[in-house]
């Protein structure tokens with residue numbers, strides 16, 4: 311995936327977005343806090359008059375209020391952010407400061423076809439806009455970027471880029487929420503020969519190996535293969551089958567190339 315973490319970024323102080331569980335917890339606290347504030351001021355007035363007994367009564371009422379209130383909606387991992395900078399077709403910088411990479415897809419890297427087109431289109435879609443992000447259970451990728459589904463005006467940006475042939479679908483066990491939708495969008499792009507699918511791809515080896523953990527497709531000679539548990543590798547003799555399953559080409563071994 312594109313966008314290396316640069317030194318200057320690392321040095322800047324970071325205010326990471328809260329994780330789903332933290333947000334969930336925080337929301338409980340905030341809800342409790344709002345009720346708590348009311349109770350506390352009531353209790354304080356009462357306490358000034360009749361002392362500790364009133365505080366106890368207030369606390370009991372507070373507890374009852376907390377329990378009678380419907381439970382807050384599931385955190386649902388939603389958050390609004392402002393887009394500051396578009397780094398590639400699938401990675402952006404947002405406020406509050408964080409790096410976000412789109413879940414379930416992989417856009418071309420700098421040395422791959424359509425890097426500039428994908429980056430430009432992503433910019434058109436999101437730059438300067440407010441995005442609603444949705445997450446899965448694992449909110450960060452291995453580079454600690456937020457892994458998100460980005461919505462602008464209610465539309466899923468991840469899907470738009472795939473539908474326009476500007477990103478591959480790349481599915482992992484933790485990016486399944488929109489898997490069907492993304493694969494359908496990729497199917498449409500391929501049939502319409504849009505973007506990445508405007509030329510046929512040729513496999514670089516007779517057999518290709520899919521690593522479901524990261525959604526990458528490798529050649530057997532890839533330097534990553536010895537590091538992967540062989541039991542989890544999925545073998546493909548047809549490139550299309552691997553793409554249809556949501557595997558995207560590994561950036562190191564280039565398991566397929568655009569045919570000229």
Ligand SMILES: [Zn+2]
Nearest residue numbers: 528532560563
């Ligand atoms: Zn590889």
